[in-house]
Structures are given as structure tokens and as C-alpha cells.
Amino acid sequence: MINETLFMNGYAVYVLSAFSFTLLSFLSLYLVTKMQFVREQNKFIAKFGSLTNEQARTAKSQRINKEILANATNN
Amino acid sequence: MFKLFEPNKIYKITSKAPKYVLFLFIVVLSIGLVEALVLSPKDYKQSDAVRIMYVHVPAAWITLGIFSSITLLSISGFVFKNKNFFLMSKSLAPSGFVFNIIALVTGSIWGKPTWGTWWAWDARITSMLILALFYAMYLIVWGIYDKEEKVYKISTFITILGIINVPIIKYSVDWWNTLHQPASINILSKSSIHSSMLYPLFMMTAAFALFSLLIFLMKYNTELIKIKNKGLDRL
Numbered sequence: 001m002i003n004e005t006l007f008m009n010g011y012a013v014y015v016l017s018a019f020s021f022t023l024l025s026f027l028s029l030y031l032v033t034k035m036q037f038v039r040e041q042n043k044f045i046a047k048f049g050s051l052t053n054e055q056a057r058t059a060k061s062q063r064i065n066k067e068i069l070a071n072a073t074n075n
Numbered sequence: 076m077f078k079l080f081e082p083n084k085i086y087k088i089t090s091k092a093p094k095y096v097l098f099l100f101i102v103v104l105s106i107g108l109v110e111a112l113v114l115s116p117k118d119y120k121q122s123d124a125v126r127i128m129y130v131h132v133p134a135a136w137i138t139l140g141i142f143s144s145i146t147l148l149s150i151s152g153f154v155f156k157n158k159n160f161f162l163m164s165k166s167l168a169p170s171g172f173v174f175n176i177i178a179l180v181t182g183s184i185w186g187k188p189t190w191g192t193w194w195a196w197d198a199r200i201t202s203m204l205i206l207a208l209f210y211a212m213y214l215i216v217w218g219i220y221d222k223e224e225k226v227y228k229i230s231t232f233i234t235i236l237g238i239i240n241v242p243i244i245k246y247s248v249d250w251w252n253t254l255h256q257p258a259s260i261n262i263l264s265k266s267s268i269h270s271s272m273l274y275p276l277f278m279m280t281a282a283f284a285l286f287s288l289l290i291f292l293m294k295y296n297t298e299l300i301k302i303k304n305k306g307l308d309r310l
Contacts, residue, residue: 008117009123011122014124014127014188018127018180018184019108019130022130022134025173025177033169033290033293037297040297040301043300043304044300062083064082064299067087068086068090068300068303
């Protein structure tokens with residue numbers, strides 16, 4: 001039974017390589033997308049930090065900017 | 076109605092949703108993998124090689140669905156003059172492209188034990204390869220042009236050309252003599268696949284759909300922050 005499951009009647013090399021390729025593609029796409037997100041978030045924080053008080057007040061008047069900052073500090 | 080979906084209003088939801096979608100994806104994928112690799116029966120003709128179907132078919136379904144959505148969103152962007160639609164279609168494209176590559180590669184791996192070849196210039200395979208080229212062109216256009224209006228026009232043109240290929244992919248097995256078998260699953264009539272194979276297939280499709288939703292949300296949030304970064308530069 002275990003042998004049958006592991007070797008899949010000689011097709012294991014095809015089946016497992018198809019599944020591995022799929023899962024590796026998922027992992028790569030997830031990591032690349034996550035990296036892009038973190039990079040943009042860090043850029044936003046750095047830019048926000050360099051604003052004057054007046055500019056920061058104006059920026060914070062937009063709800064989405066407040067949300068981005070809140071999420072960045074929570075992560 | 077579109078005002079309800081304005082980025083400023085939905086960011087609170089789209090920024091929190093990925094962690095829940097990721098959790099759900101891992102649960103559904105785990106169940107799907109056990110079903111596909113262990114519990115589902117082998118085929119009387121293809122033996123265990125049939126298990127490749129559980130990654131190949133969902134990937135093909137999702138990539139076709141995503142390309143159709145991209146086209147619909149791009150056209151809607153023009154009709155309703157709403158940039159958010161373009162942002163959504165741009166965020167869908169990377170996962171659509173990856174699913175297309177998965178469908179091609181796993182199909183090629185499946186072809187070796189069943190047809191005795193890694194690749195054949197068969198109507199279904201060739202039309203899927205053409206779809207991958209349309210995805211690639213769409214992504215390249217977003218990468219190389221700076222002017223928004225130009226990107227919107229060219230990318231929509233690419234999707235309109237590419238959507239012609241979608242029914243060709245679907246009906247290629249009926250219109251031409253191909254190595255692929257005709258569709259085994261029909262919405263309107265009884266499927267020719269046994270329920271013991273249908274259940275894992277739907278579980279894996281659900282897992283793949285959740286993954287594309289996860290990538291879409293992450294990419295959409297990234298695009299929104301990019302826009303806000305430009306906004307901070309203008310202050």
C-alpha cells in the first residue's frame with residue numbers, strides 16, 4: 001500500500017514533478033509579490049517621515065494614507 | 076455604484092483580507108493535496124499519471140477565467156472612464172500568467188507518459204502557448220510605458236485581441252483532431268468523470284482560485300501604495 005502510494009506504479013516521477021513545479025511557482029509568485037508590497041510600504045514610510053508637519057497633516061487627511069501607516073506599523 | 080469600490084474606501088478591507096485568504100488557501104490546498112495524491116483512485120487507462128490532472132486542469136481553468144476578467148475590466152475601464160478597473164486588471168495579470176505557465180508545463184509532463192512526447196504542436200497546446208504570449212505582452216506593456224493613457228489603450232487592445240483566442244482554446248478539441256480528449260466536465264450536461272475524481276478536482280480548483288485572489292489582493296494593495304507614494308511626492 002505504502003509502496004503503491006509512493007511509487008504510483010512508476011508514475012511518481014511525473015506526478016510529483018508536476019505538483020512540485022506548481023507549488024514552487026506558487027511560492028515564488030507569493031514571495032515576489034510580498035517583496036514588492038513591503039518595498040512600496042517602506043518607501044511610503046520613508047517619504048512620510050521626510051514630510052514637514054504641515055504636509056504630514058495634509059497627507060493624513062486622506063483615510064487611505066492613515067490606513068497604510070497603521071498597517072505598516074502593525075506588520 | 077462604482078464609488079463604493081473606490082480605492083480610498085476599500086483599502087481597509089483589501090489590506091486586511093490577504094492574511095485570512097492565505098489561511099483559507101493553506102487549509103483548502105492541504106485537503107486538496109491529500110485528496111489528489113492519496114485518496115483519489117487511479118484511472119483504469121492512465122493509472123496514477125491521471126493525478127497530474129488535479130494541477131493541470133484547475134490551472135488551465137483559472138488562467139482562462141483571469142484573462143476573460145482582465146478583458147472585461149479593461150473594456151469597462153474605458154466605457155466607465157474608471158482607472159480602478161485598469162488597476163484591478165493589472166493586479167490580476169501576474170497570477171494569470173503563472174497559471175498559464177503551470178498549465179503548459181504540467182501538460183507537458185503529463186504528455187510524456189500518456190502520449191509519449193513532452194510537446195506536440197496540437198491545437199489546444201498551441202492556443203494555450205499563444206495565450207501565454209498575450210499575457211506576456213500585457214505585462215510588458217505595463218512595465219515599459221510611463222504614460223497612463225497610452226498603457227490603458229495598448230493593454231486593452233492586447234486583451235481584445237487575446238480574448239479571440241479564449242473560445243479557440245475551449246473548442247479546439249471539438250474543431251480539430253487533437254491529442255487532447257474532448258471536455259469531460261460540462262455545466263449543462265452530465266460529466267463523464269466519476270465523483271471520486273470530481274471532488275479532488277474541485278478542491279484543487281478552489282485552492283487555485285484562493286491563491287489567485289491572494290495574489291490579486293497583495294498586488295492591488297501594492298499598486299495603491301505606489302499611487303499614494305506619487306501623491307506624497309506632489310505635496
